[in-house]
Amino acid sequence: MTQTRLPENQRDAINPLLEEDSEQFQWTKQWYPMAVVEFLDPSRPHPIQLLGKDLVLWRDGSGQWRCFEDACPHRLAPLSEGRVESDGTLMCAYHAWRFDASGNCVSIPQSLDPQTEAKHCSNPKSCAIAYPTQECQGLVWVWSESGSQAQMESQLRSPRIVPELEENSDRVVKLFWNIRDLSYGWDFFMENVSDPAHVPVSHHGIMGSRYKDAKYYDMPRLRKLSTQEGFAFEITPLSSTVEQAVHDFQPPCHMRIVSTFKDGGKLILVLYATPTRPGWCRHIGCQVLVKNQAGKNPPGLGFFALPMPAWLGHILASLFLHQDMVFLHYEEKILAKRRQGKWLDKVYTPNPQDKMVITFRHWLEKRADGGIPWDSGCNPNLPEAERDKQKLFDVWTTHTQQCKSCQDALKKINRLTVLAYVAAVVCFGLGIMVDARTLAVQAALGTVKPATSLLTVIPPAGFWWALGGAILLATAGYLLKKFSRLFYVYQFEHAHND
Structure with missing residues (x-):
């Protein structure tokens, strides 16, 4: 039987794999970058996923970003649908249980009395599952295991920084x-x-x-x-x-x-x-x-x-x-x-x-x-291949809805769009008023018959300036509206990229 000889470039790539022992990479004992701090909204929790786990990022009262499993220990409601309260705790919006930065439950308002509440809160089963986090070079990094052992191990490894x-x-x-x-x-x-x-x-x-x-x-x-x-x-x-x-x-x-x-x-x-x-x-x-x-x-x-x-x-x-x-x-x-x-x-x-x-x-x-x-x-x-290009090239759910910078910009662009259209209508209205006033003055002076229509009299310069301004403003509104579409979807085909 003849053995197939690999091309030289494949041999060059494969040979180094034989130079080291059989040590295996540990996926879960690593730091992963999950968010950019400046684009996060600190007033609310943010759902994320890591290695197939549903997690939630939120900022506590000390200004530190924390990461929990995205499930309240009470009835497993998603904590990402909760609230960051003014006291720096994360509230589950289903039954108002609250959690501190370490995941400890600090409030169960449906308890019989304060003593009963303290007893329930001290039970380890009431705690949210917390993951180690750190901020470095403007990013929020999450360690992909939870627990005290993970906390110690995470301190022994540094993120892949620049x-x-x-x-x-x-x-x-x-x-x-x-x-x-x-x-x-x-x-x-x-x-x-x-x-x-x-x-x-x-x-x-x-x-x-x-x-x-x-x-x-x-x-x-x-x-x-x-x-x-x-x-x-x-x-x-x-x-x-x-x-x-x-x-x-x-x-x-x-x-x-x-x-x-x-x-x-x-x-x-x-x-x-x-x-x-x-x-x-x-x-x-x-x-x-x-x-x-x-x-x-x-x-x-x-x-x-x-x-x-x-x-x-x-x-x-x-x-x-x-x-x-x-x-x-x-x-x-x-x-x-x-x-x-x-x-x-x-x-x-x-x-x-x-x-x-x-x-x-x-x-x-x-x-x-x-x-x-x-x-x-x-x-x-794997999910099925997405054949709907509108969904494949979705920008809103893959970026904009979780980016405070883009949401703020989109709000301003939408306001400018409305303002441009309103200003265009106002300009056009002023042009009509200027033209009508000019006709009225001319009629009063006897320089034009009252029955004369706009079609037989050249409007004054003010009308044309107003009409031009209206067209420019309407065009600006249209272009802003079209530009804002990039916050939602951007379709692309190489066949059209000449």
């Missing part, structure tokens, strides 16, 4: 954080950002040209593969302005992409992905620009590096994210249907540009138990 943001240097510029729930799995997110070859093709018009920039390059391994620390690859050859380009996977949630320019500047793409439930992940990311010695900023990621408010960056991000989503959402479902064989047997990856993707898939299979260990209460099956 070292440059700890330097407090005026050469380091952090652009806005973006956050989005994506309708494809964590593994497909990491596979996608391990694959720079897709960038000028999928993101044609934003990050290059599918016709000019889809070129050959190699991806040599830069850092030895590790179960706990991941791996890194670099790209060669590079453009004339770039000294080095590195993709660095740091499990469980971080892909760090660094472009070092020949003038000394750096562009760091900080990409996080948290597995939330089967077929979904939560993406949080930003750009970090490191100026060169002369104080010059490096080029950023397309127009997303331009100065803009966070809310504008959030809704424009759909132009970029949906260009990948239209592939990855369906690709995941197609791969799941091909049940037989390993990942490498189901695809054809002959080029060296696929080395990092191959390495990632083998890391997942050999070092990380083959995939996410979803919570036992979670349905492990």
Whole structure:
């Protein structure tokens, strides 16, 4: 029997897997980024999901964000439908039980008397299940296990932060954080950002040209593969302005992409992905620009590096994210249907540009138990492919409704829209009044007959100015209304991206 010889790029990716022992990655003993602090509304609880668990984030009286299981111990009503009270406790809005920052029940108002209430509150069964949390670099991080043991273990491990943001240097510029729930799995997110070859093709018009920039390059391994620390690859050859380009996977949630320019500047793409439930992940990311010695900023990621408010960056991000989503959402479902064989047997990856993707898939299979260990209460099956593009490209439920910055901006845009339409009507009305007054004056002076219609007399300049203002204001209202649509849905097809 003849043994099939793997292509060189596949051997280069697989061989490092034999260099280390059989240690397995522990998914539940990790920190995961779950929210951006500045986009959270501290006056209410926020539902989140992590590894298939339903959780809730809320801010206590001391200003610290806390994470509980999203179920009141009384009757399992969701705490995310509750209230953050003025005393800094979380109230279940079903029967008004209250919980402190540690999850202890501090109030059961239906109790017979204070003594009975104290007795019930002291019972461990009355406590909410709390998960360790911390704030770091503007993000809320959640440890994926609960209990006293988890509290101790969480203190022994640090989140996958950005070292440059700890330097407090005026050469380091952090652009806005973006956050989005994506309708494809964590593994497909990491596979996608391990694959720079897709960038000028999928993101044609934003990050290059599918016709000019889809070129050959190699991806040599830069850092030895590790179960706990991941791996890194670099790209060669590079453009004339770039000294080095590195993709660095740091499990469980971080892909760090660094472009070092020949003038000394750096562009760091900080990409996080948290597995939330089967077929979904939560993406949080930003750009970090490191100026060169002369104080010059490096080029950023397309127009997303331009100065803009966070809310504008959030809704424009759909132009970029949906260009990948239209592939990855369906690709995941197609791969799941091909049940037989390993990942490498189901695809054809002959080029060296696929080395990092191959390495990632083998890391997942050999070092990380083959995939996410979803919570036992979670349905492990993938959802069906979404054929309704309005639902697939939904922005409201995957971002806007949980982002205070975007909600505030949307309210202002809606007010401006109404104001523009009202002002247009007022302008038009003033124009009619000016024209009518002019006709009346002319009739009184005998320069025009009273029966003369507007069709036979040229209106005065004031009428035309008012009419022009009305048209401009109505157009502005229409464009604002159309622009506000981006907060709800943004559909995309590559066939129309010329």
